[in-house]
Each structure stands twice: as C-alpha cells, then as structure tokens.
Amino acid sequence: MKPTPPYYAVIFSSTRTDDNDGYQETIAHMMDIGLKHPGCLGLESVSEGDQGISVSYWKDLDSIKSWKAVTDHITAQKLGREKWYKSYTTRIAKVEREYSFEKP
C-alpha cells in the first residue's frame, strides 16, 4: 500500500470485552468488504490481549463517510458496542507525510 499523501487514516483503538460471540467472523467480513469499498487504500489491524489498534487508509473524507453508511458496517458497529468492546476511540486523521524503511 503506497499511496502518496495527502490521504486519510481512520485510527480505531479498542479494548475488548470477554464476549467473542461472532466477533472473528464479523471482523473478517468487515475487512473483506472494507478493502473492496471505493476509496479504501489499505487496512492494518493488530491485537494483543484485550487491546487492539486498527488503521484503515482512505482516499478522502467522502470515502470514509460512505463506508460509515454501509448497512453491514452499521450492524457491526452496533454489535461492537453491545457485545465486543468495553471502550474504543475512533480518530479521523489526514496523513500529511510518510516514510518507509525496508531492510535491504
């Protein structure tokens, strides 16, 4: 994933509950349809114990807005609040610069 800034990042930091019912399936489905959503540039997600950070990258704010309005995504967010997450913060941020390192 190597888009050129500026583009947008959605940083989702979460703390999970102990309820795993349907979680993995829903996350897999969200990643699948998220990556196919127009304007999505990429997605990375890491979890450790009950902590998780997921960052999705987007062409512009309109893409993020239309992703927020996808029915399956709305359902997943609702289930997330009811069952899977103790707390979370979502941040919308404009990527201004980036640099990468790769071992030769």
Place this chain on the structure above:
Amino acid sequence: MKPTPPYYAVIFSSTRTDDNDGYQETIAHMMDIGLKHPGCLGLESVSEGDQGISVSYWKDLDSIKSWKAVTDHITAQKLGREKWYKSYTTRIAKVEREYSFEKP
C-alpha cells in the same frame, strides 16, 4: 488521553526481525522518555507476532520534530533499522475528529 482535535498522530507500523537483543529495554525507555517529552499527549502500542502498530499523539508538528531529534531516540532508530525491524512505515497525520465509546 482526551485532547481536543486538531492535534497530531504518528502512526508507526512495523514488521519485526527475529533479533530481540535489547529490543524490550529500548522500547520501554523510548515510551518512558517519549511520554515525558514536551507536547506528547499519549502513546499506544500493540504487537501481534511480528506485526506492530504504535501510535503516539502530539500537540503539534514542532513537538514531533523535537522528539525526532532526541539523541536516545536517534540511537534507537538506528538500532531499529540495523537489528529489530524488517520494515516499517511512519506516517504523520493531523487528527481532525475523534469520537469515543465507553460501555456504561
């Protein structure tokens, strides 16, 4: 950590090597002095297997710039490239909006 946007996020996504020599100690030291650095608003870091995402939050670009110039941080970055990281991407992003959820 509840600053009001706008503020800055540094998103550091990495893939580790198998070399752990000195890694944990250095990360702990970086988190310690990073959090004390003027303008640092918070820090979160999650790793899973060889994948890691760390996000630090900053008052402004000048704080990030001065953090980049800290001697111990420069040394850690050098060691990171030589030993601990297969690859990484650092993104500087301006947080424009945020919303949080906390289970009642």
